[in-house]
Amino acid sequence: MDLSQAPSNAAAVELVSLTKNYGDGKPAVDAINLRIASGSYCCLLGPSGCGKSTTLRMIAGHESVTSGDVLLENRNITDLPAAARGTAMMFQSFALFPHMSALDNVAFSLKMKGVDTATRHQAAGQLLERVSMSHLAQRKPGELSGGQQQRVALARALITEPKVLLLDEPLSALDPFLRIQMRAELRRWQKELKLTFIHVTHSQEEAMALADTMVVMNHGTIEQMGSPHEIYNQPRSEFVARFMGGRNVLAWCGALITVRADHMQLHAMTDRVAPGSQSLTARITDIEYQGTHVLVGLQAQAAAPQATLSELTVMVPENRFMAQPFALGQQAQVAWSVDAAHHFTSASVSTV
Known part of the structure; x- marks a missing residue:
């Protein structure tokens, strides 16, 4: 697409007629258009099968795009590999290597880039300190609680210095008390780091607690987007009203x-x-x-x-x-x- 007329105050992420079709009927994501402001916390929200996780994976480069475009700061990244996009993904299962220490888990991507041991361990140690995990740097994932594993997964995602952090149901595996504690920490980290967070969740409460902007999806389309206050108090459709509860x-x-x-x-x-x-x-x-x-x-x-x-x-x-x-x-x-x-x-x- 021609970006010569793109505005100077570009969104961090822009989706243009983004579509994913698996060839089995109705598209999983159906030509959605979305602009996510730089430095904001955006939650993609909706019931199972609404297309929110597929959208996140297309932004990340873990899912191919059938048609449309994904732009990051006006750069078309639709066909770039995941590692070249400027995004990082934090998965629902945390996906930590069980045989590695927390320090080596965080440093792993730098190791794959050929960074020497001392340099990558120093960078990983600084990030573990930021997420209050430096005292457990030598523990393996099996020796950490769910909340501690999440902090390690966050540090590992941040070590690549992404412009956008993508979070796929990051709190769903935690117990209710820890979930409330960790969402407060996610919000604090997002503000401190001044990064754009795009967070997929099926929890209305979680989205309202975290988001600057909520995007409610249904059957592969966007039903409504806006602030939590706007969506809760001014739902555009019966679907949004019933889903928000x-x-x-x-x-x-x-x-x-x-x-x-x-x-x-x-x-x-x-x-x-x-x-x-x-x-x-x-x-x-x-x-x-x-x-x-x-x-x-x-x-x-x-x-x-x-x-x-x-x-x-x-x-x-x-x-x-x-x-x-x-x-x-x-x-x-x-x-x-x-x-x-x-x-x-x-x-x-x-x-x-």
Whole structure:
């Protein structure tokens, strides 16, 4: 492609009509266009089979491109081998060599380039110190915890001095407590290093905690991209609203709307609903205590002619639920303000 008219403030990574077709029907990635700002943390998010990992592998050079282009700082890298791209990959399994020490794992790529032992060990040692692992430099992967292995894998990826770090589900193998700790460290490292991170995950919570920009994918296409706040509060389609969770989708007065579960209120049938609110009658089908709040599942009833039957979830603060508890099978009123309802801008239908 002709890059002569490319802007000077180029994105770190740009995908132009990027397509991957395995020849078995619908493309795994279908002509997507995406610009990722330099120095940003971007998360590719979506259900299994949506094309997010395939996209990451095409950026890395581990998957061939059927058509389209991958640009890094305005340089077309589509046909370059992985080692010549200026990217580094951090895999889900960490892929550390079990027979090597942490130091030698980090230094391995420099060894393959012919760098002498003293020089590569010095560089590897500096990176292990940066990720707080210098005291365990001589341990082998089997002698390290999951979080420690991840730090070694990160140092190994950084030793090539990449312009873009690619992370393929890097936290999925960790326990929940460590996952929260490590995502905070990833975010800190990204800011300190001023690198562009592109992180693939299926976890909505993880993406919202880490990303400057979220890219929600579905069936090989981009459903929506934007900040976590924008995507959570202004989903463009039913798919995005349902996939992100914490929202109810219902047909109301002939239109499809979505309302956050924590923006709905639950009232007894004898209560008065606040003036100006919209409400419907529903039967309680599930009650789940979550500590700070109680998740109440309901099945909407056909009491209001402007609403269709729908399954709903209302997030009730713990103190409010305990002051006025509800029971399974009980009928209740679900209410929300007009301003809390969000109308979709895309007709995309959910398949979650």
